[in-house]
Every structure is written in C-alpha cells, then in structure tokens.
Amino acid sequence: MGNAYTLRGRIGEEEVKRLKVGDAVFITGELFTMRDQAHLRALEILRGGGALPFDLHGGVIYHCGPLVKGGKVVSAGPTTSMRMEKSEAEIIARTGVRCIIGKGGMGASTLSALSRHCAFYAEYPGGAGALAAKSVVGIRGTYWLDLGDPEAVWELEVENFGPCFVTMDSQGMTLRESLRKGKI
C-alpha cells in the first residue's frame, strides 16, 4: 500500500508528480461532476473555440451523476470511467485539469494524456454513494441542467473526500498492471 495525501484547492504539477499508483488521496476543495453528455458538450464548445462556463484548470473532474434532492447531495459515488475514454485525453489537453476521479480504470489514450499533461486518475470505491455524499459540504454551482440531473455538471465543495486510490499516475504507471506484475 502507498502513502496517503490530502490535496487542497487547485492542484499544482509538483503535487501530481509525487503521487504514485497505490497512493490514497483525500480531496478538500471542489469537484466538477462530468459524465457522458457533459464530456461531449464540453468538447463541442472547446473545439468551436468557445470557453466553458466553469474553470477546470488545476481542478478535479469527478465521473459521477449525483442524486440531489432539495439542493442537498444525497448519494454521490463514481460511475464507470471507461465510457468517457473516447473524450478524456482531449478534455485533459484542452482544459488543464489535473485529476480525474471515477471507477473501473481507464485506457491507453487517457494514460498517455495524463503523462503528457501532468495529471492523474484515481478511483473512489464504486457504489459507496451514501458515504461519498457525507464529504460533500455544499453545491457551489450547477451547469447544463438541461442535460438532466445525472448528466449535468455539479460543482461540489468537498471536505476530505476519499480514499481515492491513484490507479493511473503521471509517470505512465497503472495500478492494475503493477499488481499483476507483483510490483506492489
């Protein structure tokens, strides 16, 4: 097992570089939930030369469609990240996002973008939505609600959100590969 780190606010390159697969990360700051439809819309805007209504630079994308009731996040675990594999490398390149959180792992195209742009991918235990919601202290903003609640972008303020296990680091390593080869 690796080390445990707390990341606060916007994340810098040096913080990313010290993270290795197997480390556990706890996030205090903001997460932007983005899944299938939000990835597509973001790319459409960015490819057209436009700007997103929220700033991902140095920030965290969370693959999650939260369950929200009356302005309160009720349950907010991760969704399967591989569905976003086709878009993620370009999102990383165009936005400068430093951390992607989801579950189930991602593919070669994301792994290579993480190395090129100094970012990492981490996983929160899938299905642990009730526990995840306990770390959410507020909703700072909502974007693209026309996509429906699960697909909209929710800017969530979280405290000590974790453990998120680093499974793809900025040095091109993946946890599952390392486990298979007995390196961890």
Added chain:
Amino acid sequence: MAFYNLSAYEIFDVQMRAEDIVEALRIMETDLPPDVEAALARCRDEEEGISREVLGTILENVRVARELGVPICQDTGSLVFFVEAKGSWSAICRAIREGVAVATESVPLRANIVNPFSRRNTGNNLGRGNPMIHIEACTDPEMERVGILAKGAGSENVSAATMLDPDQSVAGIKEFVVEAVRKAGAKPCPPIIVGVGVGGSLDEAALLSKRALMRRLDEPPEDPFAGALEAALLKEINSLGIGPMGFGGRNTALGVRLETADCHTASLPVAVSIQCWALRRIFLEAEGGMVKIAR
C-alpha cells in the same frame, strides 16, 4: 414539493396501495439484503491490501446508508418488477407506476430514464416501457408476490447474451459466462453477482438471467444440476483474480444464480445479467389478507 393522490388498488386478494410500492422501494434502495451484506463481510475477511480496504469502505457505506436512510448508491437503477399474481394486472401496473413516481421524490431516487435517441430525461423514472414490469400468471393465492430489482447501469452495460449451437453444451455455456465476466473486468463494481439464463429464446434467456438475481445467495435452485453448474461457474469466475473493484483478489463474484427453461431442439440460448455488489432486491408478498415486505 410535489403532491400525489395515493390510491389503493386491488392486487392479489388484498388491497395493495401505491404506498406499499413506495415503502418497498425506500427499503430496497437504502438497506442491502442481509444475505448480500453477509457475503460482502466474508469477502472482506478473505482479502488483503487495497481490495480489503475497498470492501471495508463499501461495508461502511452500507451502514451509513441504512443509518441515514439514504440510497446506498447514487445510481438507484432501472426498476424491474416481477409480478406473480392471479389478475388485476392493469391495477398492479398503475400502482407500480404511481409508486415509482412518488418514490422518485420521496426516497429520493435519481431520475435515470431518458429517451434513447434524444437522451432527454423524463424526470420521474417513468417512460415508455419504464419501469419494466414482467407479469406471470399465478394460480396459488399463497404464492402471489411482487419482486423488485434496482438495476444499475454500470453492471447492466457489461451484460451479454448469445445463441450457442446445441453441441456446445455445458462447456460452451461456461466459456461464454466466464468470458463475459473476464471482459467486464472492474467496470461492474465487483464483487458481482452473476445471473445466468439458459434456454427458452433470446428474450426468455435474458429475462431468466434477471429473474435469477432475485434468488437469495443462500438458497439453492430447484434443479440440482443447475446448482452444480452455479458452483462450478463461481469457482472459475473467482479464479480470474479480478477481485473487489478490480484490485485483485479471490472474490470476483459473491455468487452465481442460474435459471433455466426448455428450448427449441436446434437452439441453446444463454444470457448473463451482471449485477454489482449492491444487489438491491425486495419482495411484496400477500399474507393473511395483508401485504408484507420480504427480503
């Protein structure tokens, strides 16, 4: 705040209210069945490293959801109803639809149902063909019941079906099921429960594979041959080493549940419904003129 006019419907030999459906949905989404929680706890004790830690977090999540009365997972699923009753089916369907709309607000459930092309969300988990309601005629009033399953998409997306040649037989069935689990990898939130349907037709096999998930993990199938096949499949699946959340380990599946139907002499349909660790199922049963909830 939405208001609903909750009505009572003639279901079974007794009155079932949309409120009963709402209560069943609330319990199903916020509290894991005891057999599943016990299986997860056993797995945690057998694993080590990150896999053990992740299962610890999952079990803590199950406790938190129960204590706070909130859904275990934000993906409260597509809702599948298995109705076994004598009649009054249109009334049952109305009670179910009303119950789902109310529960979406009150539990709450995430609004998950969208148009397949426009992807526009209906906002209340009702839609064309949703919730899914499967009706089976039941002649014994003592056996009347409504089973409910909340099926998350992460695991449903890796489910699979095929039409084997009859000579591929049991070896072909095993190969297809194990390959489906291998390909699914970490995506469906393992440790999973694997529902298998064998026989019937393509659609019947798929339905059997879903229905199989309604049988408790500690309850053997009627057919001893199916029981032996379940055990053999579980052993092979757990030798894949995918482990909890794909972090490696002995527990890729908590169980395999297999249901069969006879089929055409030229066919061997096989379907696999993959279910995440959060197997949320519940039953409403008619007993002594009352509707009671059973896990």
